[in-house]
Amino acid sequence: MTDHARDLASLRDATDRLLSAAAALDNAAVTEPSRLPGWTRGHLLAHLARNADALVNVLQGRPMYASAEARDADIERDAPRPLDVHLADLRESAERFVRAADAPADWSRTVELRNGVTDAAARVPFRRWIEVALHHVDLGIGYELEELPPKFTERETAFLADRFTGRPDVPATRLTDGTRAWSTGRAADAPEVTVAGRPADLLGWLSGRRDGAALTAQGGTLPVLPPL
Template identity: 35%
Template sequence: MTITAAALAAHRRLAERVADLTDDQAREPSVLPGWTRGHVLAHVEGVTEAMARQAENEGTKLEPYPGGRPARDAAIEERAGRSAAEHREAIAAAVARLEKAWSEVRDWATPVGYRDGTMEGTAYAVWREVAIHTFDLGLGPVVFEPEFCEHLVDFLATRVPDGVQLSLVSPGRKWTIGAGEPHELRGEATDLVLWLAGREPLGEVTGPRPELDPWP
């Protein structure tokens, strides 16, 4: 599966998860402190639009959000209180825009403004954001595919602080990151990468948990 296909598949799973979301549920707290589910959905819409904008302007390095982080945050607050149906419609429109923009990309190695990376990197960003925020909605457990777990461990490896060797052990898979004082955590792969992403896993994770550095 290509990275764009994986990202769009993550969006389909999110759409299925919120298909029956009610207005009251949209206003309830999410897993993220201070954010309702509406905030999470507004953010998913915004980041999807931002990555579509990167593709629509291929060859021009634009910042992801016009107006920067303050404008991004203001848009989330403005959109958070929408009805559940309005959230679903807005995200669907953003996905359609993204899919069209991606279909017209000429070179996935094109530099972009997002993280001073490449167009391909924006597709990985959509994959990460949508998959993790599906969990953040707090609408039940999620199970990440093995390929996503591999990507997320690689992306978040810099969160392991200096002087720590972190081993994440799940059935059939072990990741070892860093060097120094050993910390071995055991659990299902999804729970381990959720912890690495700063979330409290729903399943059991055993072992001493080191303090993690910020997101890269």
């Protein structure tokens, strides 16, 4: 069962960690490429701030973004800002999200995100935690997938495996880190491929952040995953 209050506490820790790490940058570093193709670190910081406000919209029953074009335009507008402006915006938007997520509410209700995706309101803090944690890694400033909290890595691996479940373009696949196991891909009587590796490598492959070279595949080749 999702504990939104616990996830909110974990989100606060992840946000503080990100803000502390980003504060060690300078204006020049903000303009340098991130690990996401086509985005600078400034794009990532701008996206994180606007995503916090977008999730406030979700919790309060408004559309997440006015449009895909408006979302992209806001990120492009804000990306070149100086570091201190990015940090203030990220801190203030994070606080707005926490206030919205702390307010008494029916956490079992269904909310709508982007592109018609729906979820329980109680899962929104975890979705925000995903954004903060993985994009901290994407900044390329020394924080790696191996440093993510183990419980986060386990939950996000399960979350991503679920996203690929039933996809006809992904073979039936069993994932394992040697301790836990997940199933994903199209339905089959038995998994066609078993993919094994360290938790960080599995998460990196599922999230498109690693190529899977550190994983082993038995019963077939490593599946090619479609973009998230």
